[in-house]
Amino acid sequence: MHTITHRTWKFLLANCLGRGSAKTKACIAPCVGVSARDFESTVHDLITLHLKPVCAACQPPYGYYVPQAQEELADAVGRLRHRAGEIQQRARRLEQCEIPKPVGLVQERLFV
Numbered sequence: 001m002h003t004i005t006h007r008t009w010k011f012l013l014a015n016c017l018g019r020g021s022a023k024t025k026a027c028i029a030p031c032v033g034v035s036a037r038d039f040e041s042t043v044h045d046l047i048t049l050h051l052k053p054v055c056a057a058c059q060p061p062y063g064y065y066v067p068q069a070q071e072e073l074a075d076a077v078g079r080l081r082h083r084a085g086e087i088q089q090r091a092r093r094l095e096q097c098e099i100p101k102p103v104g105l106v107q108e109r110l111f112v
Helices: 003-015 025-032 036-048 070-095 104-110
Strands: 055-057 063-065
Touching (some): 003 025, 003 036, 055 070
């Protein structure tokens, strides 16, 4: 495990154990010495490469946490599956959209 990944995992275990202890990336990233974007990438690696259970809370307290019980993990998985379904539905609707054609002055400005 990469040093930053290991440091992040240790921080999460020590400070974000259980849904009630969720912390935002703005809080966690400086503590482990990475940018918010690098923190997101690190969480991705923890889950996909190292099979570490890192969940994200979308209701207060917001942030990332390590589930403390099977119910917390199941709840997080259920939210992800629901979100995936919503994204699939949105993608299907977007495929049905037509590209609008410019009209009036907008057309003149775009194609002069």
